[in-house]
Amino acid sequence: MKKDLSHMLDSFFDDRSLKKLLYTLDEYVHRTFSPIYIPIDVRETKEQYIIIAHLPNVKRENVHLQFIDDTRLLLSVVYDEQTETIDDEKKMIHRQRTYERATKSIFLPYPVRESDIQASLQDGKLIIRLPQKKTFIPIE
Incomplete structure (x- = not known):
């Protein structure tokens, strides 16, 4: 059961479009809310x-x-x-x-x-x- 869940999570995050979306969101949050120091x-x-x-x-x-x-x-x-x-x-x-x-x-x-x-x-x-x-x- 634990391996199945781990495999499901890995395959979920292996989706290229999802990775690109998460990267884009991360970049947006970083640029919007973190002041330049x-x-x-x-x-x-x-x-x-x-x-x-x-x-x-x-x-x-x-x-x-x-x-x-x-x-x-x-x-x-x-x-x-x-x-x-x-x-x-x-x-x-x-x-x-x-x-x-x-x-x-x-x-x-x-x-x-x-x-x-x-x-x-x-x-x-x-x-x-x-x-x-x-x-x-x-x-x-």
């Missing part, structure tokens, strides 16, 4: 305060960094992707376009001037550098 790391040295936003596979023209005031930056990232599948045998073309936009406020640890901020995109990481304004006291 932009992971941020912060590092401090005696000379700089460094903010690193991880943006894998994002093109430079899709990243926008805006100076809001002296203690906040607004990072906007646009994900615009097109995929096309061509099946010559069935003479069918499937096109899909995904457009998503993510924004994140980055609060700075102290007021800075816009001219003191440096930003660069390298290897999927947006690196934002600020001059260090904290005073570090050496401990002996």
Whole structure:
């Protein structure tokens, strides 16, 4: 009985159209209800305060960094992707376009001037550098 039930479930989920439907539903739920998350790391040295936003596979023209005031930056990232599948045998073309936009406020640890901020995109990481304004006291 247990093997029959297992076999029935396997054959039920082996149906290609059902698998495609489940995949499509899963993709829809993921894209609709899960916000785009932009992971941020912060590092401090005696000379700089460094903010690193991880943006894998994002093109430079899709990243926008805006100076809001002296203690906040607004990072906007646009994900615009097109995929096309061509099946010559069935003479069918499937096109899909995904457009998503993510924004994140980055609060700075102290007021800075816009001219003191440096930003660069390298290897999927947006690196934002600020001059260090904290005073570090050496401990002996």
